[in-house]
Amino acid sequence: xxxxxxxxxxxxxxxxxxxxxxAGVSASTVSRVLGGTYPVAASTRARVLKAxxxxxxxVNAHARALxxxxxxTVAFVVDDVTGPFYAHIARGVEEQxxxxxxxxxxxxxxxxxxxxxxxxxxxxEQRADAVIVVGGAWEDKAYHDRMxxxxxxxxxxxxxxxxxxxxxxxxxxPATVVDYDNEGGAFAMTTHLLSAGHRAIAYVGxxxxxxxxxxxxxxxxxxxxxxxxxxxxxLILDSPFTRSYGYQATRELLASGREFTAIFAGTDMVAAGVxxxxxxxxxxxxxxxxxxxxxxxxxxxDVYPALTTVNVPQEELGRAAVRLALHRxxxxxxxxxxxxxxxxxxxxxxxSA
Amino acid sequence: xxxxxxxxxxxxxxxxxxxxxxAGVSASTVSRVLGGTYPVAASTRARVLKAxxxxxxxVNAHARALxxxxxxTVAFVVDDVTGPFYAHIARGVEEQxxxxxxxxxxxxxxxxxxxxxxxxxxxxEQRADAVIVVGGAWEDKAYHDRMxxxxxxxxxxxxxxxxxxxxxxxxxxPATVVDYDNEGGAFAMTTHLLSAGHRAIAYVGxxxxxxxxxxxxxxxxxxxxxxxxxxxxxLILDSPFTRSYGYQATRELLASGREFTAIFAGTDMVAAGVxxxxxxxxxxxxxxxxxxxxxxxxxxxDVYPALTTVNVPQEELGRAAVRLALHRxxxxxxxxxxxxxxxxxxxxxxxSA
DNA sequence: CTGAAAGCGCTAACAG
DNA sequence: CTGTTAGCGCTTTCAG
Numbered sequence: 001x002x003x004x005x006x007x008x009x010x011x012x013x014x015x016x017x018x019x020x021x022x023a024g025v026s027a028s029t030v031s032r033v034l035g036g037t038y039p040v041a042a043s044t045r046a047r048v049l050k051a052x053x054x055x056x057x058x059v060n061a062h063a064r065a066l067x068x069x070x071x072x073t074v075a076f077v078v079d080d081v082t083g084p085f086y087a088h089i090a091r092g093v094e095e096q097x098x099x100x101x102x103x104x105x106x107x108x109x110x111x112x113x114x115x116x117x118x119x120x121x122x123x124x125e126q127r128a129d130a131v132i133v134v135g136g137a138w139e140d141k142a143y144h145d146r147m148x149x150x151x152x153x154x155x156x157x158x159x160x161x162x163x164x165x166x167x168x169x170x171x172x173x174p175a176t177v178v179d180y181d182n183e184g185g186a187f188a189m190t191t192h193l194l195s196a197g198h199r200a201i202a203y204v205g206x207x208x209x210x211x212x213x214x215x216x217x218x219x220x221x222x223x224x225x226x227x228x229x230x231x232x233x234x235l236i237l238d239s240p241f242t243r244s245y246g247y248q249a250t251r252e253l254l255a256s257g258r259e260f261t262a263i264f265a266g267t268d269m270v271a272a273g274v275x276x277x278x279x280x281x282x283x284x285x286x287x288x289x290x291x292x293x294x295x296x297x298x299x300x301x302d303v304y305p306a307l308t309t310v311n312v313p314q315e316e317l318g319r320a321a322v323r324l325a326l327h328r329x330x331x332x333x334x335x336x337x338x339x340x341x342x343x344x345x346x347x348x349x350x351x352s353a
Numbered sequence: 354x355x356x357x358x359x360x361x362x363x364x365x366x367x368x369x370x371x372x373x374x375x376a377g378v379s380a381s382t383v384s385r386v387l388g389g390t391y392p393v394a395a396s397t398r399a400r401v402l403k404a405x406x407x408x409x410x411x412v413n414a415h416a417r418a419l420x421x422x423x424x425x426t427v428a429f430v431v432d433d434v435t436g437p438f439y440a441h442i443a444r445g446v447e448e449q450x451x452x453x454x455x456x457x458x459x460x461x462x463x464x465x466x467x468x469x470x471x472x473x474x475x476x477x478e479q480r481a482d483a484v485i486v487v488g489g490a491w492e493d494k495a496y497h498d499r500m501x502x503x504x505x506x507x508x509x510x511x512x513x514x515x516x517x518x519x520x521x522x523x524x525x526x527p528a529t530v531v532d533y534d535n536e537g538g539a540f541a542m543t544t545h546l547l548s549a550g551h552r553a554i555a556y557v558g559x560x561x562x563x564x565x566x567x568x569x570x571x572x573x574x575x576x577x578x579x580x581x582x583x584x585x586x587x588l589i590l591d592s593p594f595t596r597s598y599g600y601q602a603t604r605e606l607l608a609s610g611r612e613f614t615a616i617f618a619g620t621d622m623v624a625a626g627v628x629x630x631x632x633x634x635x636x637x638x639x640x641x642x643x644x645x646x647x648x649x650x651x652x653x654x655d656v657y658p659a660l661t662t663v664n665v666p667q668e669e670l671g672r673a674a675v676r677l678a679l680h681r682x683x684x685x686x687x688x689x690x691x692x693x694x695x696x697x698x699x700x701x702x703x704x705s706a
Numbered sequence: 707c708t709g710a711a712a713g714c715g716c717t718a719a720c721a722g
Numbered sequence: 723c724t725g726t727t728a729g730c731g732c733t734t735t736c737a738g
Binding site: 243 | 419447480655
Binding site for chain 2: 707708709710711713714715716
């Protein structure tokens with residue numbers, strides 16, 4: 001029996017009606033068995049289940065989504081999945097989504113604001129329950145306005161826009177924000193370096209116009225000011241958040257001949273590049289130069305020496321994003337959650353004995 | 354009972370009918386403007402487009418998918434997105450999918466065969482154009498049979514099953530396979546180590562029953578045999594493909610007191626753990642012990658010393674998976690593509706001068 | 707060129 | 723408990 005190929009095995013999938021016919025019931029009864037919410041006689045249910053098995057039937061998710069209004073899907077919009085930082089947030093999103101019975105759509109934008117907008121539009125078509133946009137925002141009015149527009153547009157079709165790791169759009173905009181304390185983390189790390197005696201700390205990895213970067217720089221500056229110091233603008237280097245740009249920027253810093261005893265990298269990836277460039281130049285870490293990162297991704301433990309960094313609760317960010325989007329009552333008022341960050345001390349800032 | 358919309362619920366999204374009414378045309382005309390395939394008078398089209406803009410209308414992807422039969426979606430099933438190896442394949446999938454106008458659904462299974470099956474079922478409901486399953490397969494008859502069943506089931510609803518990095522299911526099974534030369538890569542790497550004079554090479558990271566692992570072990574063995582040698586079974590250690598298990602296994606290896614001058618790790622992640630354990634034990638790399646990995650993920654360049662490894666064309670695997678699934682004529686016959694691998698020499702196996 | 711009408715597969719409302 | 727009847731929003735004949 002199991003071996004027998006259906007003689008009328010068509011290329012088409014079977015439908016509720018096929019199942020109903022085979023079980024000798026109506027389509028609604030099949031639907032009720034599927035849903036499990038309505039009372040169905042045990043014997044009927046058994047016959048229906050048998051027919052389902054024999055026909056190898058599965059519901060058509062689109063037909064279901066069309067009738068009801070939710071399609072049980074969460075969309076995740078991110079720059080680039082290969083970035084470990086984003087990947088870990090993605091894991092949190094995926095896990096929570098699947099725990100809540102949702103599927104997860106993945107879209108990447110490669111840092112292109114245009115693509116972000118296009119992707120959000122597509123998600124609107126999909127009627128995703130939530131559209132989760134991850135990563136720092138461009139501090140640009142046009143961009144901000146577009147996102148605000150989408151927040152409303154998504155809201156209109158019953159989707160929720162969730163911003164992870166970027167500031168709120170403003171009052172009255174229907175969006176949930178899950179952020180982490182960028183400024184505080186940078187402040188704490190800078191304080192750590194300053195209190196270890198460093199007075200010429202370079203900051204490698206500023207990205208002008210990116211919210212995350214601005215906040216970190218701001219914590220960096222505040223820590224200095226608290227001691228009556230002012231960061232040397234010549235020691236603040238721009239660089240995208242990648243390993244290779246961190247390497248480049250550090251080489252330029254070294255070439256400039258400026259003095260410094262510590263480097264605070266914009267992210268751990270940048271720090272990996274910094275360390276590479278430093279080692280290449282024969283500088284010992286942490287003896288000649290202390291190095292610190294931001295994010296606390298796994299690579300922070302694999303670089304040598306192990307990297308002191310600011311921990312960001314990546315998975316929890318992802319999980320919270322889904323949770324809040326799906327149960328809005330949890331955060332009734334502001335819809336703005338900020339998770340804490342903390343310094344993780346490792347060898348890259350430790351003075352060797 | 355009156356049809357009242359919930360006060361809490363947002364206003365309903367506008368539909369073709371709303372647009373049609375506003376533009377003073379019929380729904381079909383709106384549809385034709387949207388599709389762009391049928392002739393529509395320029396003036397009519399303009400009016401429709403205006404109405405669309407004013408209503409901020411977007412199609413309902415589900416309604417569209419219900420009518421037509423394809424929903425323009427590609428599903429990506431993977432153990433864990435945070436693994437860099439998978440993440441890079443994911444990037445290839447995502448890029449190619451989006452280049453082909455497809456959305457990408459992401460599902461993770463956390464190494465649980467049960468979840469793989471559940472996820473594939475869900476994808477069948479979604480009528481995804483392609484379901485791409487990534488990662489080694491369990492060499493288990495029941496598992497194999499279930500996958501074969503799904504290949505047929507997916508085929509019946511018009512989806513294509515694609516296996517990435519695992520062997521074909523067999524002749525006549527409607528599935529596309531994109532694999533890479535696991536055995537050859539392991540063979541080449543082992544040969545490299547042997548010809549550098551190593552005679553006691555440990556293999557850390559065998560996973561019994563996992564196809565990838567078996568193939569690598571097989572290349573490892575073949576390289577030995579070519580020189581009339583036999584690998585010492587006591588030097589082959591089981592370990593899942595993670596950093597921490599690699600670390601554990603290496604500690605056990607060291608504790609066992611067995612002699613070895615090189616370690617070939619099952620993956621780069623495992624190698625990171627190996628290196629950590631080795632350094633902790635005071636063994637110098639590569640002087641005391643040479644270390645090699647597999648996969649060539651970015652972390653291979655960040656560990657110290659930089660890791661010699663086997664390059665696997667991750668993004669291309671992902672891209673090819675989507676390409677082949679969507680254009681089957683490209684690979685008319687066997688539907689089995691094998692990409693090459695090659696050794697990448699770095700410092701972890703280089704004898705210092 | 708455009709409109710009317712018929713579903714796609716499913717679920718919910720309303721009788722029996 | 724179960725069958726019948728309507729649609730969900732869109733595309734697609736089939737007429738006009």
